[in-house]
Amino acid sequence: MRQLITKRFAKWLRKRIPAENNQTLSHQKIFIFPSKFGAWYLILCGLLFVLGTNYQNNIMRLLCTFLLSLFLLHLFASYINFSRLRIKALPCSDIYASQTSVLPVELSYKGKAVEGVIHLSWWNEPDTKVISVPIESPYTHLVMPMLLLQRGKHRLGRLTLRCDYPLGLFKCWTHLDLDQTITVFPTPKTCHVNLLAHQGESNSSTLTFREGFEEFHSLRNFQNTDSLTRVAWKHVAKNNEWRVKTFEEPMPSSGFLTLESSDSPDLEVKLSELTHQILTLNKANKPFGFKFQELFIPPSIGEKHKNICLTALAHYPSVLDSEGTNDER
Amino acid sequence: MMKDSHSISSANAHAIFILTIAFLALTAALYAPLMSWVIILSVCAVVVRLSVYLGWYTKLPETRTINLLSVLTVIALAWLGWQQGLLLSMVNLLVSACSLKLMIIRTKKELLQLFLSLLFLSGAAFIFEQGVLFVLLYSIILMSLMVGLALQFGSNSSIYYQxxxxxxxxxxxLPIAALLFLVFPQLPPLWIMPSDQNSASTGLSDTIRPGDIANLSQSSELAFRANFETIVPAPPQRYWRALVLEHFDGEEWTISEQRAKQILRNKAYKKEFSLTPIGQPIDYKVYAEASRALWLFTLDAPIPANKTTQSKIWQTDTFAFRAEQPLLSAIAYDVQSYPSVKLNQTNKRFDQQLNLQLPKKGNPKTREWVETLRRQIPNNKDFAATVLNYFADPVFSYTLTPPLMRGDSIDDFLFEQQQGFCSHYASAMTFILRHAGIPARIVAGYHGGEMLDKQVMSIYQYDAHAWVEAWMDDEGWVRFDPTGVVAPERLTLGLEAALQNKDAFLANQALSLRKFKHISFFSSLRNTLNKVDYFWSRWVVGFDKEQQSDLFETIVGKITPEKLMYLMLSVVAIIALFLFILFAPKLGSNKREPSLTLYLSMVNKLEASSQCVRGTRSPTQYLNEVEPYISIEAFNHAKVITRLFVKSQYTNNIDSNQKSILSKMKYHFRKLNKEI
Structure with a gap:
């Protein structure tokens, strides 16, 4: 029953608040209702009215009507403040299944300032974390933590934004679909890097790398040229400090990764181990080729190369039509 | 709101600080109904909070400590509140609960709870005070409570800004509140609320002990105001009856127990006394201040002027009005007084039997004197006139500071001291008349009044007065005022004039503005304050159902349910309109930025003149597209506008930047218009 209602509501929401990456809050999108505190406030007004009537005390009645009109005005003040908000999803970094990752979000306003604290959470997700950010400047950046369990293509759910400004009497909220389709890569699983020579060249001369050459070294500040994979997201989420993980220099080598690079019998484990190998090689800045289903990529290096490979893994068993995936937005 | 585990759910330190200050002010304003230990408790809470805020002390008291304290508080309140009555213990309970809560506030939820309690407390405080100045003070407290709340929810922590x-x-x-107040139904009390019966009523007292009072306490506090519709009685006729004292025990005059029982009995049987009016009435409305007493003030002989008043008061067999419950708040009632009515419409036998009572012993000299005199003058009327005349002897003088007269106080007063104020004279004369077999009683009330304007009279506590009523056969109760014989100025000019020693007037009220009447600045200041106060009590404190329906009648004419409905609808419409005017300009603010509007209207212009449609092209693409179709000059302006538009979209969101871009865009748009 509950599910049915949620489904209906979701359908209704789709119609009422269509998906869009960059959204301004219009009256269609905003819901407003007295908060719990607002309800108590109204009960208090009722009490004052009864007290004023019983003691035949006009000042108390006047206070009661004053509080009521203040309540009424706050309905508008709350709504107008919230309606000035703009929200935009920023490109997110690589996301791996079963690992906490984040969706960077930008809150902004033009013209008159939005005030108060905006509370964000994922809609219809039972144990979503509420992120609260005070709006203090025209642009506010934050990251929404999310946990996606399965690899593959994912459409992100709706984001609930809530604001209690100015007196907490009303809560304004909205459920926005920021139109984010993201590819979730398989969870990396530690294993040896197993680069295979291309079958055309020589008969399977296997080049093996020992695990451990890409040991974590230290954290340093983010520079524009850095790969987003190396950003320590935990730091960003916690302290809003952009830090990059650095690793010790690996040895150069070249070869191909194929499904045979992992010797696990389980397919998902295979994919996970391949993911790990791709990441390891990428971090080490080592060129590698990729042969997977119908995909054949000659050895190369770089973020783009890595992403094509990982996307292919993520989408397995469906085949990518071309290298045009949408994760480097 | 409650389950956020984020730091946002903790209470804001500035918000707590503001609430603490507001709480302190509230406690100070409420000092009268609070018990002293409750005040000490709340001051302690404030000190704890402030020291935490200022960083002198970092640890809040533990919840366990506070729980223990609250148990002790409840026990103490139950113990002491027993004698205090429900209302006062409730107020004390609320204040102590707030103080205890204040000490341990950590979370936002607790802050909101405190806010609601304080809001309720400042509302309940109006039970005790309704004056303009107090309302002003409470408004400031209310505002600071709201500011505290705003600090909790806002992202701007500047107190000034909030x-x-x-x-x-x-x-x-305010205007919405005032409108709602005017149309909100003025209901009668839904049930009787507890009142603080134990706290003394202000103003008149229901006992008179002439011998015991060495120094009549005077107060320049307002007792009530009267707004006369047409005729204002001349100063000597301004006898405001409040209560009748019919029992004398040798020392003090009190309300007779039999009389009190009679009132209760009549109330039980709903047998209200009603006067048969004769002659021309004086119409007026009285705005009585909260006195915590039952009696009301009327000129003789009163009947309620309308149904609303009828429902608020009870007419007693002593030609006085009584309120249905002690006046905890100010009350307004309409009266018609018929001065020509003879006060003989009550139960003659009951009145006579009650008012011949005297203690068996005491005051032998007076008794002897009366008996001698009575033998000479058997006629009741002549006897009363003679007694009254006796006080005209210049040996009697009027003073507010008479010596103490203990024991046979009336003997002492009549034959030894021969000085005193109204109570002494009224008491002595009543005693004399009763001993002579003439039913007599003391009436307590006010005499006099100061005109605020042509129609409005203010009566102050220092106008309190007592006089004598004696039963004169067919005429019924006739008023005799021995004070008027001793000090005629008391009746014509007021108390101040009656005192030979002017310093004695309001001697204990050094700062009363009334005292500085002769200085014109203070006099006009006092007058202005009085007028504001009168306006307040007339339109706000005293606004009642009668005034409400009068108001409706002046707007819509005769009230019918249909018209009333239209009136309510139009009130709603007015409020909606007001809100629309306030908020409509702000609602559109997110719709479109001016630069976009301007750009789009330029595109429209270009599309119309060049037939080149923009479609989904970006501004720069479209500019290139449209170039061949328009003149060079027009293209140049379009180019500038496009560039500025793109700049405005990507530049910092600083108002001054946007403004200068916009003004440039407007300039080029005008030029472009000319070119096309």
Whole structure:
């Protein structure tokens, strides 16, 4: 029953608040209702009215009507403040299944300032974390933590934004679909890097790398040229400090990764181990080729190369039509 | 709101600080109904909070400590509140609960709870005070409570900023509140509320002990105001009856127990006394201040002027009005007084039997004197006139500071001291008349009144007076005022004039503005304050159902349910309109930025003149597309506008930047218009 209602509501929401990456809050999108505190406030007004009537005390009645009109005005003040908000999803970094990752979000306003604290959470997700950010400047950046369990293509759910400004009497909220389709890569699983020579060249001369050459070294500040994979997201989420993980220099080598690079019998484990190998090689800045289903990529290096490979893994068993995936937005 | 585990759910330190200050002010304003230990408790809480805020002390008391304290508080309140009555113990309980809560506030939820309690407390405080100045003080407290709340929810932590914002909102709320107040139904009490019966009533007292009072306490506090519709009685006729004292025990005059029983009995049987009016009435409305007493003030002989008043008061067999419950708040009632009515419409036998009572012993000299005199003058009327005349002897003088007269106080007064104020004279004369076999009683009330304007009279506590009523056969109760014989100025010019020693007037009220009447600045200041106060009590404190329906009648004419409905609808419409005017300009603010509007209207212009449609092209693409179709000059302007538009979209969101871009865009748009 509950599910049915949620489904209906979701359908209704789709119609009422269509998906869009960059959204301004219009009256269609905003819901407003007295908060719990607002309800108590109204009960208090009722009490004052009864007290004023019983003691035949006009000042108390006047206070009661004053509080009521203040309540009424706050309905508008709350709504107008919230309606000035703009929200935009920023490109997110690589996301791996079963690992906490984040969706960077930008809150902004033009013209008159939005005030108060905006509370964000994922809609219809039972144990979503509420992120609260005070709006203090025209642009506010934050990251929404999310946990996606399965690899593959994912459409992100709706984001609930809530604001209690100015007196907490009303809560304004909205459920926005920021139109984010993201590819979730398989969870990396530690294993040896197993680069295979291309079958055309020589008969399977296997080049093996020992695990451990890409040991974590230290954290340093983010520079524009850095790969987003190396950003320590935990730091960003916690302290809003952009830090990059650095690793010790690996040895150069070249070869191909194929499904045979992992010797696990389980397919998902295979994919996970391949993911790990791709990441390891990428971090080490080592060129590698990729042969997977119908995909054949000659050895190369770089973020783009890595992403094509990982996307292919993520989408397995469906085949990518071309290298045009949408994760480097 | 409650389950956020984020730091946002903790209470804001500035918000707590503001609430603490507001709480302190509230406690100070409420000092009268609070017990002293409750005040000490709340001051302690404030000190704890402030020291935490200022960083002198970092640890809040533990919840366990506070729980223990609250148990002790409840026990103490139950113990002491026993004698205090429900109302006062409730107020004390609320204040102590707030103080205890204040000490341990950590979370936002607790802050909100405290806010609601304080809001309720400041509302309940109006039970005790309704004057303009108090309301002003409470409004400030209310504002600071709101500012505290705004600090909790806002992202701007400047107190000044939040105060400004809230002041604007409150000023906008005021007209709506006033409108709602005027049309809100004025219901009768739904049930009788507890009142603080134990606290003394202010103003008149229901006992008179002439011998015991060495120094009549005077107060320049307002007792009530009267607004006369047409005729204002001349100063000597301004006898305001409040209560009748019919029992004398040798020392003090009190309300007779039999009389009190009679009132209760009549109330039980709903047998209200009703006067048969004769002659021309004086119409007026009385705005009585909260006195915590039952008696009301009327000129002789009163009947309620309308149904609303009828429902608020009870007419007693002593030609006085009584309120249905002690006046905890100010009350307004309409009266018609018929001065020509003879006060003989009550139960003659009951009145006579009650008013011949005297203690068996005491005051032998007076008794002897009366017996001698009575033998000479058997006629009741002549006897009363003679007694009254006796006080004209210049040996009697009027003073507010008579010596103590203990024991046979009337003997002492009549034959030894021969000085005193109204109570002494009224008491002595009543005693004399009763001993002579003439039913007599003391009437306590006010005499006099100061005109605020042509129709409005203010009566102060220092106008309190007592006089004598004696039963004169067919005429019924006739008023005799021995004070008027001793000091005629008391009746014509007021108390101040009657005192030979002017310093004695309001001697214990050094700062009363009334005292500085002769200085014109203070006099006009006092007058202005009085007028504001009168306006307040007339239109706000005293606004009642009668006034409400009068108001409706002046708007719509005769009231019918249909018209009333239209009236309510139009009130709603007015409020909606007001809100629309306030908020409509702000609602559109997110729709479209001016630069976009300007750009789009330029595109429209270009599309119309060049037939080149923009479609989904970006601004720069479209500019290139349209170039061949328009003149060079027009293209140049379009180019500048496009560039500025793109710049405005990507530049910093600083108002001054946007403004200069916009003004440039406008300039080029005008030029472009000319070119096309």
């Amino acid at each position: 105060t400004k914002k809230l002041t604007i909102l409150s000023l906008q709320a």
